[in-house]
Each structure stands twice: as structure tokens, then as C-alpha cells.
Amino acid sequence: MKLKPQRGAELTTDFCGLELNSPLVLLSGCVGFGQEYTRVEGFSNADVGAVCLKGTTLEPRLGNPAHRIAETPGGMLNAIGLQNPGARVVVDKYLAQLDFDETRYIANVSGSTIEEYEEVTRIFDDSPIDAVEINISCPN
Known part of the structure; x- marks a missing residue:
């Protein structure tokens, strides 16, 4: 599948063999499971090269x-704790709501053991997800 930019300059980027419409990638957690920020007028997943989905574990968390969020003079701190409905629900419910012709989607997976990862x-192998990102750095 070859994705084309909707408008403007050619920004197509190759990232590890995965063609992206743009070098702009929305990081895991910023837009939940891919649809949250498209509710804001003027924003579209087609405007970015990829969306990294919220961290997902085997079982729901x-x-x-x-209090999981604190404001500081320089920004915000968070300790959400990988809240998510579990991998099966993400694949069966949330991925079904995404337009995979619009942009690339990257699953962010986490676990407590190698076997869980x-x-x-x-589970994501059997889905239309474009890539998998391994989350080994979330401390909570």
C-alpha cells in the first residue's frame, strides 16, 4: 500500500522500511488509541506519518x-500507570475504528516478562497494525 500526502510539499519518509507520508509521528499516549485528537476541528490522522497507540499490556490495567498528573513551572509530570483495556480489546475494538489507508499505526506494547511482551x-501480529514499538522505559 502506498500512501500519498493530501496536500503541500512532498514529505514522504522511509522509516526502517516503512513508508510514512510525513516525518511527523505522534508519540504513544498523546492521542490514546488513534482517534482522540481527530475530534478537534482541523486535525486529521492523514496529516501525520504515523500514530503510536497508547501503551498496551496483555491484560487490562x-x-x-x-493523583496521576501534576503541573510544574516547566510543564507536566504524569504517572498514569499504563491504563489500558488489554491487547485483545485494542485489536478487536479500537483498531476496527481506524482508517489504515489514512496513515500508519504503530502499537506500543508493554509487559512484566519477556513472555508477556x-x-x-x-496478538498485534494478527491485526492490520503497521509496526510494533516495544515499551521498556515506562517506569509505572
């Missing part, structure tokens, strides 16, 4: 208890 990745 409620995340950390409140493998199992979550296998």
Missing part, C-alpha cells in the same frame, strides 16, 4: 490511583 506482540 486500571493504572495508578489518583511476546504474547502481546503476537
Whole structure:
């Protein structure tokens, strides 16, 4: 599948063999499971090269208890705790709502063991996801 920019300059980028419409990639957690920011007028997933989905674990996680976000003079701190509905729900419910002709989608997978990482990745193997990002740095 070859994706083409909707308008403007040619920004197509090759990232590890994956063709992106643009070098702009929305990072995991910024837009949940891919549709959140498109509710804002003027924003579209077609405007970015890829969207990294929110961190996903094998089983659902409620995340950390409140207070999970704190404002600072220089920005914000968060400790969400990888809140997510679990890999099966992401694949069966959230991926079905995405337009894979619009942009690329990258799953962000997390686990407590190597085996959990493998199992979550296998679940995404059977989906239309374009790539998998391994989350080994989220401390919570």
C-alpha cells in the first residue's frame, strides 16, 4: 500500500522500511488509541506519518490511583500507570475504528516478562497494525 500526502510539499519518509507520508509521528499516549485528537476541528490522522497507540499490556490495567498528573513551572509530570483495556480489546475494538489507508499505526506494547511482551506482540501480529514499538522505559 502506498500512501500519498493530501496536500503541500512532498514529505514522504522511509522509516526502517516503512513508508510514512510525513516525518511527523505522534508519540504513544498523546492521542490514546488513534482517534482522540481527530475530534478537534482541523486535525486529521492523514496529516501525520504515523500514530503510536497508547501503551498496551496483555491484560487490562486500571493504572495508578489518583493523583496521576501534576503541573510544574516547566510543564507536566504524569504517572498514569499504563491504563489500558488489554491487547485483545485494542485489536478487536479500537483498531476496527481506524482508517489504515489514512496513515500508519504503530502499537506500543508493554509487559512484566519477556513472555508477556511476546504474547502481546503476537496478538498485534494478527491485526492490520503497521509496526510494533516495544515499551521498556515506562517506569509505572
